[in-house]
Amino acid sequence: MTWQVAVAGTVHRDDITTPKGRTTSLGGSALFFAIAASRFARVHVNGIVGSDCRPEVHAVLEGLDVDLDGLEVSELPTFVWHAVHDFDRWVTSSESSEEGCDPTWSTELPPASAVAQVLFLASMRPQFQQRVLGQSRARLVGADSMMVYIDSDATAVRRLMERVDMLFLNEEEVVGLTGIPDWRRAARSLCGAGRLRAAVVSRGPLGAACVTHDMLLERPAVAVDDVVDPTGAGDALAAGFLGFCAEQERDDDASFAAALDAGLVCAAHAVETFGTAGLREFVARESVTGAELHGLDEQ
Numbered sequence: 001m002t003w004q005v006a007v008a009g010t011v012h013r014d015d016i017t018t019p020k021g022r023t024t025s026l027g028g029s030a031l032f033f034a035i036a037a038s039r040f041a042r043v044h045v046n047g048i049v050g051s052d053c054r055p056e057v058h059a060v061l062e063g064l065d066v067d068l069d070g071l072e073v074s075e076l077p078t079f080v081w082h083a084v085h086d087f088d089r090w091v092t093s094s095e096s097s098e099e100g101c102d103p104t105w106s107t108e109l110p111p112a113s114a115v116a117q118v119l120f121l122a123s124m125r126p127q128f129q130q131r132v133l134g135q136s137r138a139r140l141v142g143a144d145s146m147m148v149y150i151d152s153d154a155t156a157v158r159r160l161m162e163r164v165d166m167l168f169l170n171e172e173e174v175v176g177l178t179g180i181p182d183w184r185r186a187a188r189s190l191c192g193a194g195r196l197r198a199a200v201v202s203r204g205p206l207g208a209a210c211v212t213h214d215m216l217l218e219r220p221a222v223a224v225d226d227v228v229d230p231t232g233a234g235d236a237l238a239a240g241f242l243g244f245c246a247e248q249e250r251d252d253d254a255s256f257a258a259a260l261d262a263g264l265v266c267a268a269h270a271v272e273t274f275g276t277a278g279l280r281e282f283v284a285r286e287s288v289t290g291a292e293l294h295g296l297d298e299q
Contacts, residue, residue, distance in 0.1 A: 009122025025275030162194025
């Protein structure tokens with residue numbers, strides 16, 4: 001049996017505008033991660049959602065190897081994120097939000113999440129990430145953050161960073177966290193701080209890199225016909241990386257190249273459509289193919 005994966009993060013309603021149009025759909029870091037990681041291992045979702053979106057969450061995850069015991073349902077509305085993506089600089093040119101139920105999450109992990117061998121602390125308030133981490137017995141812990149938290153409380157983000165194995169950031173975030181303008185040197189400077197062993201740096205259309213104290217591994221992005229919406233690509237990258245580690249039951253440096261490749265494949269499918277649709281279709285298709293191959297092996 002492969003290692004199991006727990007994710008703590010957000011389940012949101014995303015109001016997204018890109019050069020390809022505008023749409024509102026279910027999203028959030030925990031949802032994108034859970035969909036992608038379920039391709040490799042059983043995933044336990046932890047977070048909070050409003051009762052207004054509960055049926056949609058179950059519909060999106062139906063048929064995937066995802067457990068929702070850690071997802072609290074609130075009578076308050078689901079958090080809404082409004083974002084406009086700039087495809088020239090590959091950043092959000094404007095953001096705003098309606099917090100809804102997010103600040104009321106208890107951050108309590110059910111037993112299955114607490115003992116999962118892999119934990120991903122998706123982008124959310126650093127204090128929530130710390131509370132979740134304190135309950136986990138995971139052997140491999142990854143974490144993400146956002147510029148809004150780095151700008152407002154970099155000390156809290158760095159304190160968390162020293163308690164995890166892997167940090168998943170984009171170029172702007174790793175530079176902002178360290179103050180070092182070169183992202184490669186910035187990422188390397190983080191490795192060895194406390195428990196931190198590696199930084200995975202997403203670079204938009206240029207791909208991603210895995211940086212350790214002794215290694216710099218760069219990979220190009222997987223080609224897609226058309227980039228529609230980059231929302232969730234970083235979460236999908238982390239999910240593919242950590243999900244691959246769970247499937248292989250490995251977390252040594254020698255496994256990182258294949259894990260990075262797996263993450264980039266998931267990220268590519270996340271950007272092909274608005275919301276989770278492209279990623280969901282890809283994972284469902286891969287699950288069917290895998291089941292068919294398993295059946296042939298047993299014959």
